[in-house]
Amino acid sequence: MGDTEDLDRPGEGARRVRLELDREEIRRLVEVDGGRSRIFLPLEAEAHAGDRVQAEVGIRGAEQTFRLTGQVVAVRHQGRGKGMPRGWEVAVRASHRRALRCLVALADGRPIAYAYREYERHEVDWPAKLSWRKVTAEGRVTDLSLGGARVSGLEVLPSLGERVRAVLRPPALRMALMLKGRVRWLDYAAPARTCGIEFQGGGFRWKRRLLVLLEGLEPPLVR
Incomplete structure (x- = not known):
């Protein structure tokens, strides 16, 4: 059981x-x-x-x-x-x-694919901060694409489906990158509590900034 x-x-x-x-x-x-x-x-x-x-x-x-x-x-x-x-x-x-x-x-051991992770994914290690309702948690972005991100090392996890604001701090940018999204999966295993975020909203401006940033990274991970 x-x-x-x-x-x-x-x-x-x-x-x-x-x-x-x-x-x-x-x-x-x-x-x-x-x-x-x-x-x-x-x-x-x-x-x-x-x-x-x-x-x-x-x-x-x-x-x-x-x-x-x-x-x-x-x-x-x-x-x-x-x-x-x-x-x-x-x-x-x-x-x-x-x-x-x-x-x-x-x-059954079969792979599954999320639509928002169909973009090229990159392995990174950047500071990140998630905010939802009245809660803020700091962690690290370890997997990033135009459609979403994996954030690890969070002391507190949001709920599944929760709308969050993610503040990413890539070393190549002077200013933080602020994105909005929704939590699609969770891993409660301590100490590296992790969540998967699907980016949503925000318009063309943030997508352009993120795309330029991703184009300057190392070759993408295998999807």
Whole structure:
């Protein structure tokens, strides 16, 4: 059974949970075929059919964590054999079906690609500062492209889907590069807590500055 942490907060309207499962558990507990997109969450906490759920699900040994939203359709109070633990069966929203497929692909050892990382990626090591809501965290940008970045070494991580402002300080620029984006994946492993950011908004000006900066870097990483 995966490690679980119930993040339910009264008044928010949805059960919030975080799980880390091994690859075999993902293969056994996820169903994404045809019109069905379901995941079985091995949780001890009480739930009821119809409860809304927001789950952050990761795989042990993989850096990505995915957010899934859905509704409890069945609750199993007692396991039926070794492969059937207690828990909740959740019908995942159609809009999150791709994330469910990514989970299965990672569990099977198949590579997955994010659309925002299809640009040429460069290995860098620059100071960075992330800000969201009233929180600020410092880290290092270690992987950068025109579409997004990986920021490591953060003391605090934003939530999946959080809108953030990233301030990058490349040595080649006098002024910091300020970008806006959204968090697409998380790695909670200490001490190098890491998040993947998709750049969004900001118009042509920042894209031009970033493009010029990237053109002056070493050959890109293999995608």
